[in-house]
Amino acid sequence: MHIENRTFDELKIGESAELRRLVTADDLLAYANVSGNHNPLHIYDADGDGDGRPEAMAPGSFVTALVGAVLGNVLPGAGTLYHAQSWRFHARSFADDELVIRVTVTDKNEKETTVTLATEVRRVADDVLVLSGVAEVLAPRRKVEYDSHDLPGLIVQRHRHFEKLLKKAEPLPALRTAVVCPEDPNALGGALKARAHTLIEPILIGDAGRIAEVARAMDASLDGIEIVDEPLHRNAARKAVELVHAGSAQAIMKGHLHTDMLLRPILDKQTGLRMGRRFTHIFVMDVPGQPHPILVTDAAINIAPDLKTKVDITQNAIDLAISLGIEEPKVGVLSATETVNPDIPSSIDAALLSKMADRGQITGGLVDGPLAMDNAVDLAAARTKGITSAVAGRAEILVVPNLDAGNMLAKQLTYISHAEAAGLVLGARVPVILNSRADDDMSRLASCAVAALHHARMTGGHIPS
Structure with a gap:
């Protein structure tokens, strides 16, 4: 995005600018870490005032920082420095509120090259005034134009x-x-x-x-x-x-x-x-930054599965994903390449599984393969390689070639990407909850939740929406 500031000489009284910002629970967690303010009023799952409900209230300093974003990015823009600021809070904002932040030039001081701006923040949904104030800034004297660059990303380990x-x-x-x-x-x-x-x-x-x-x-x-x-x-x-x-x-x-x-x-x-179907293991993984859970299978039981076993591996994973609320699971069958290579057996198995799903031999989900890891989970990578598919770049289930690959992938997601993993064995009359001795409380709780949800669906129980 091309950005151009407004110099002191260019600014006119009455000129205004605004930005909109959706406040998320992750924003408030990141701000708590950066600022050191761990007041439970601002944490999405904490009760800060003793009323029995979490507040997830945006800190006042977070809201005021949004005003600084308008001043530094838009009006006056690059080169602006704060000189003074006053605030008054009229209401509070919370996680999931969309805010509009507006600044308006009200005065210019030629001698000190300062500019005074009226500032306000409102909730978009009900137009309630959250904050009003006056900012006095040192406006830039030189024109600056630049193309904005993305900053290094932050991933909240929630x-x-x-x-x-x-x-x-x-x-x-x-x-x-x-x-x-x-x-x-x-x-x-x-x-x-x-x-x-x-x-x-x-x-x-x-x-x-x-x-x-x-x-x-x-x-x-x-x-x-x-x-x-x-x-x-x-x-x-x-x-x-x-x-x-x-x-x-x-x-x-x-x-x-x-x-x-x-x-x-x-x-x-x-x-x-x-029960007639092969026992297969499934890791349900919560990977920070991913928009949905990732199911990795099989990473614990079937060492070198043949095609027949991979059919059961895939079908069990689809059944579990549906139990977790994924209406039409998308299955990426992984290989080292996204094209069929007779010298790579996993690519042949992947293509056969895909065709078997097309013919109704695997049901309940969309199956595509072979897919390499990048174009299975990243839409941009899939488009770069010219892969047009309802699964490529969107896979919720990853079927790996063998236990080695699955175990390595799951451990990499856990220890490098800071994922949590719930483990379940399917194919028996009842779910088998399979945790590692190193798993923490969240992994164990999630494994039990996954088992409960799957059991409820398979026995005809009502699953809350």
Whole structure:
């Protein structure tokens, strides 16, 4: 955008300029970090005045800074310096308010080359005056013209997609969940936090003495929670499967044991929980800066899936995405290239999956591939490479070639892009909540929310909009 300032000599009394700005919760978080003002009145999920509701009120200094943006960018523009300023607040603004910020030249002082401007900020929706004041500035003497450049971007590490999933899942009936070996603070703490959020009603299976010891160390109460004493991990996992068969558990959650030990009785062909479709793992990832959750599959179970397995991987991911509220999931089947190359087997599988979806062998979503990572998730990259597709640049589901690729992608998003990951295994009679021992509270809560939402849809329950 081409920008041109107004010099002192060019300015005329009565001249005015304005900008509009939508205030977001992320703006207020960024401002709190930059300013050091952590007043809970201004934080989107905090209650600053004790009335039981979060305020998300824009700080007064944030609103006044918007006036500075008009003065520095538009009128007078580049080269302007503050000399004095007075403010009066008439009302407050909040996250999601659109504001119009207006300045008007009211006086010029030739001797000091200062300009006086009336300033005001109004809420657009109801035209309420938020702020009025007078600014005295040193106006530029020299003409400046330039093309504006984007500043380095800021990404707020707020996981808004998971927050929405939690809010959506909490009204559902608590999912009766067999928690296998919650014998360390992370595993037990995650189950108890999910219970506090009414996401699950845990049945704790493991060494009862060890579970009680961990709870005491955490100063946590186990009152009202069923505990099944099974000191051996393999027996605890079998007991979880038995509870599902008996109708006492609607989900299984991994605690402090190895994944293969948890899954072995679930996969048993005679007594397990098979349903005919392959077991597949899905990471639901909340990546800061992305407009929607990203589902990565399969990153934990199927090491080198063949085409038949990839069909189940894709279908399970589509089913889960629909449960999360994505009406028509867009699936990008990843390869190293966006064109079919006979020397790259993953590109052939991707093309076949795409065609199978076209023919109704995979249902419920749009499937396209092969796509490279860039043109699967970035619309500009897809356009640069001339890819015209409803999926390219917009994929919500990423189907990876093998476990290595999926695990690396998920870990890169977690540790480099600061994503949170919820993990779920599908293909069994009930959701299997699969968390890593390193996962934090939000990951564990989100995994339970994802399981609750999927269970509700698959059993015909009502999911809040």
